Amino acid sequence: MTKNLLSRAAVFAAGLLLSTVALANEGGNLQQSGTDLNDKASLQRGAALFVNYCGGCHSLKYVRYARIAEDLGLSEDDVQAHLNFTGGKIGDHVISAMPPELATAAFGKAPPDLSLVGRVRGSDWIYTYLKSFYLDESRPVGWNNTLFVNASMPNPLWELQGVQQPVYGKKTASGDLPVDGFTISQPGRQDAKQFDRTVRDITAFLEYAGEPVALKRQGxxxxxxxxxxxxxxxxxxxxxxxxxxxx
Structure with missing residues (x-):
């Protein structure tokens, strides 16, 4: 029995260590998202922002338009008019507007489905990721991300956030220049407070998409x-x- 307990403790410790190493490799500290799944207005805004800024490349293949309408308090006509840009039916799954072969030709590989990103990564990770893009001329798409280093994805929200330039810290022993912060070289259409709410709304919607039943679980x-x-x-x-x- 003692051996089993020690074995389980070792497995838990190893898993915790691997999780810590993985987080360190992806940029470190996470910002708190402050999402509230009971705030339907936030979820509605997040749904609209997702289809306008993310849905062109990314799909939610495990979520149906009809389910979004029911859970978010929207009519089917509203969903079809404002959230469905692919011409699908109300009972269809949420798919991206870009065909997979075109996405592969443009980015080298098809952008991933985001149905479960809220469950796999967590809301704080999504929130931090969307705020951590910066210009990097060495990257093929011209952008990089401090949380997900060398991500092959441009900043989808740069028009709202503005263009972030990195502020580098001291060179490390390995010769790397860590990014200690950002400065806005070109203002966006939103100020910092407005952009925080935008990112929080998108994060809340993706958190909901990962587990729609969570809205009803408390009731x-x-x-x-x-x-x-x-x-x-x-x-x-x-x-x-x-x-x-x-x-």
Whole structure:
């Protein structure tokens, strides 16, 4: 038994170490997203932002337009008019507007589906990633990212955020120049506070897309707890009735 406990502890420690190393390789510290899945207005804005700035390349193949309409309090007509740019039906999955072969020709490989990115990466990772793009002439697309280093993706939100230039720190022993911060060389259409909300809304929508049932889980949980309380009361009353004549 002791060996099993030690073995499990070793496996857990190894997994924690690998997770820490992976995070360090992808740029380090994460910013808190502050998403709220109960804020339907944020989810609605995030859905619109996603299809306009991300949906041209990325799909949500495990989410249907009809489910978005139901969960986010939108009519099917609104979804078809403002969130569906591929001509699909309301019951179809959310696919990207760019055909896979065209995406492969443009980027070297088809952009990944983002249905589960909220569950795999977490909301803080998405939030930080979308805010961490900067100009880098050495990259094929002209952009780099401090969280996901050498990502083969341009900044989709640069018009809103503005153009970020890196502020480099001291050269490391290996000769690398770490990026310590950013400076805006070309202002975008939004100020910092507005852009934070934009990124938070997109992050919230992707978090929802990764697990749509999360919106209903709390409501179901409340009813489940009320049922258990009622059942416990009835069970106690029944026991009291059966045993009241037993001394």
């Amino acid at each position: 179901v949980g409340v009813w489940a707890i009320l049922f258990l309380v009622f059942f416990s009361l009835m069970a106690w009353l029944l026991k009291h009735e059966y045993w009241r004549d037993v001394h």
